[in-house]
Each structure stands twice: as C-alpha cells, then as structure tokens.
Amino acid sequence: xxxxxxxxxxxxxxxxxxxxxxxxxxxxxxxxxxxxxxxxxxxxxxxxxxxxxxxxxxxxxxxxxxxxxxxxxxxxxxxxx
Amino acid sequence: xxxxxxxxxxxxxxxxxxxxxxxxxxxxxxxxxxxxxxxxxxxxxxxxxxxxxxxxxxxxxxxxxxxxxxxxxxxxxxxxxxxxxxxxxxxxxxxxxxxxxxxxxxxxxxxxxxxxxxxxxxxxxxxxxxxxxxxxxxxxxxxxxxxxxxxxxxxxxxxxxxxxxxxxxxxxxxxxxxxxxxxxxxx
Numbered sequence: 593x594x595x596x597x598x599x600x601x602x603x604x605x606x607x608x609x610x611x612x613x614x615x616x617x618x619x620x621x622x623x624x625x626x627x628x629x630x631x632x633x634x635x636x637x638x639x640x641x642x643x644x645x646x647x648x649x650x651x652x653x654x655x656x657x658x659x660x661x662x663x664x665x666x667x668x669x670x671x672x673x
Numbered sequence: 674x675x676x677x678x679x680x681x682x683x684x685x686x687x688x689x690x691x692x693x694x695x696x697x698x699x700x701x702x703x704x705x706x707x708x709x710x711x712x713x714x715x716x717x718x719x720x721x722x723x724x725x726x727x728x729x730x731x732x733x734x735x736x737x738x739x740x741x742x743x744x745x746x747x748x749x750x751x752x753x754x755x756x757x758x759x760x761x762x763x764x765x766x767x768x769x770x771x772x773x774x775x776x777x778x779x780x781x782x783x784x785x786x787x788x789x790x791x792x793x794x795x796x797x798x799x800x801x802x803x804x805x806x807x808x809x810x811x812x813x814x815x816x817x818x819x820x821x822x823x824x825x826x827x828x829x830x831x832x833x834x835x836x837x838x839x840x841x842x843x844x845x846x847x848x849x850x851x852x853x854x855x856x857x858x859x860x
Binding site: 600 | 843
C-alpha cells in the first residue's frame with residue numbers, strides 16, 4: 593500500500609469511522625513511516641488547535657436588537673364577532 | 674429543550690411575538706459563534722446572525738415542527754454567511770482590486786498551500802492565527818470545518834444543515850482538514 597492510501601485511513605480514524613482492520617494497518621504503517629507519522633501528527637494538531645479556540649458569545653443587546661427589527665405583527669382585519 | 678422550543682414556536686405562530694425572544698436567547702450564542710468563525714469579523718457576524726433570526730421568524734410558518742429547530746436555524750445562518758463570502762469575492766479578475774480592502778487583490782485572498790512564515794506567526798496571537806487560516810479556507814471547506822469542530826455537530830447533522838449527501842460532507846471535511854494542516858504547519 594502506498595502512503596497516500598494511508599491518508600484515507602487517517603481521515604477514517606479522525607471521523608471515528610475506521611474499521612478494526614484499517615486501524616491495525618494504519619498503526620503498523622505509522623510505526624514504520626516517519627513522513628506519515630508527521631502527517632498524522634499535523635492533522636491531529638490542527639484539530640486540537642481549531643477545537644481549542646475560545647468560545648465567543650453574542651453581544652449583550654443581541655436579542656433586543658433582533659426583536660426590534662422583527663416585522664410588526666399584522667393587525668387582524670375586520671371585527672371579530 | 675425541544676419541548677420548550679416547540680411550545681414557543683406554537684405561541685409565535687399564534688401571533689405572540691414575545692415568545693420569539695426566548696428562542697433567540699436560547700440560540701443566539703451558537704448562531705453568533707457560527708457566523709463569527711465563518712466570517713472572521715464581529716460586526717459582520719452580528720449582522721448575519723441577526724438576519725438569520727429575522728428570516729427564521731418571517732418563515733417560521735414553513736418550519737416543519739417535527740424537525741430539529743436548531744438544524745433549520747443553522748441552515749439559514751450558514752447559507753447567509755456563504756452568500757456573504759461569495760459576494761465579497763468575485764469569481765473573476767483575480768488581479769482586480771477587491772472593493773473596500775485597500776489594495777488587496779483576489780490573489781491575496783486565495784488560500785495558499787504554503788505555511789505561514791515563522792516570523793509572522795510569532796507576532797500574532799494564536800487565536801487570531803487560527804481564525805485567519807480558517808478565513809482563508811474556501812467557503813465549501815470552511816463551513817464543514819466550523820460546523821464540525823467549532824459547533825461540534827455530527828456528520829449527519831452537518832449533512833442536513835448543508836442539504837448535502839453525507840459522502841460529500843466527509844470529502845469536504847477531509848480536504849478542509851488537509852488544507853488547514855498545510856496552513857497551520859508552522860504554528
């Protein structure tokens with residue numbers, strides 16, 4: 593198997609959809625191949641960095657701004673009996 | 674949570690506008706965060722997030738009450754952000770100046786395969802670097818990466834939000850991860 597084929601296994605692993613067999617093959621290959629090891633490490637690091645970004649929250653007046661911009665409720669036409 | 678949302682939606686449908694405020698309160702941070710990470714700018718994110726809630730309100734009668742409200746809301750917000758990104762970046766004339774960017778051309782907005790120069794990395798805050806690199810991703814990769822790793826949604830839910838087959842979502846996540854890996858190498 594060529595290295596780029598193991599790349600597909602890496603993504604299966606990251607999506608938590610890897611089969612036991614593929615996982616075994618991937619682990620064996622990573623022990624032998626420094627460049628795939630580096631690739632896999634970089635992918636894992638990327639995910640850690642993105643997931644580790646600070647949570648941002650909406651401005652305090654967000655809800656009132658939205659409520660003020662909503663179209664006005666339609667008045668009921670005619671007299672209800 | 675779903676039961677509360679359904680109750681509030683029914684109140685809104687009956688004409689009780691105030692019930693909508695509670696829906697906005699529940700989802701405002703998630704929607705704002707989605708827009709912020711997609712657009713990389715607080716002001717634009719606020720505009721788009723507000724617009725998403727206004728559109729959801731106006732179209733609430735067309736929402737299928739048996740579906741998940743957040744999926745529907747995220748779809749509206751994601752589509753608004755994608756439209757905004759597309760409008761900012763014309764498809765043609767890569768060397769033409771992009772309006773309002775003070776001399777930036779389209780070339781400077783294309784994500785490059787090369788990692789950031791190290792001296793540049795050192796002078797920036799880590800959060801800003803990551804946000805900048807997310808913003809350099811093409812919009813089709815950016816949306817899946819933000820939905821998966823910032824909003825922490827499942828692949829199935831992302832496929833519903835983007836109205837796209839699961840296989841396409843997976844391919845885009847793989848390519849997005851590879852692109853970001855290249856860009857964040859030196860960080």
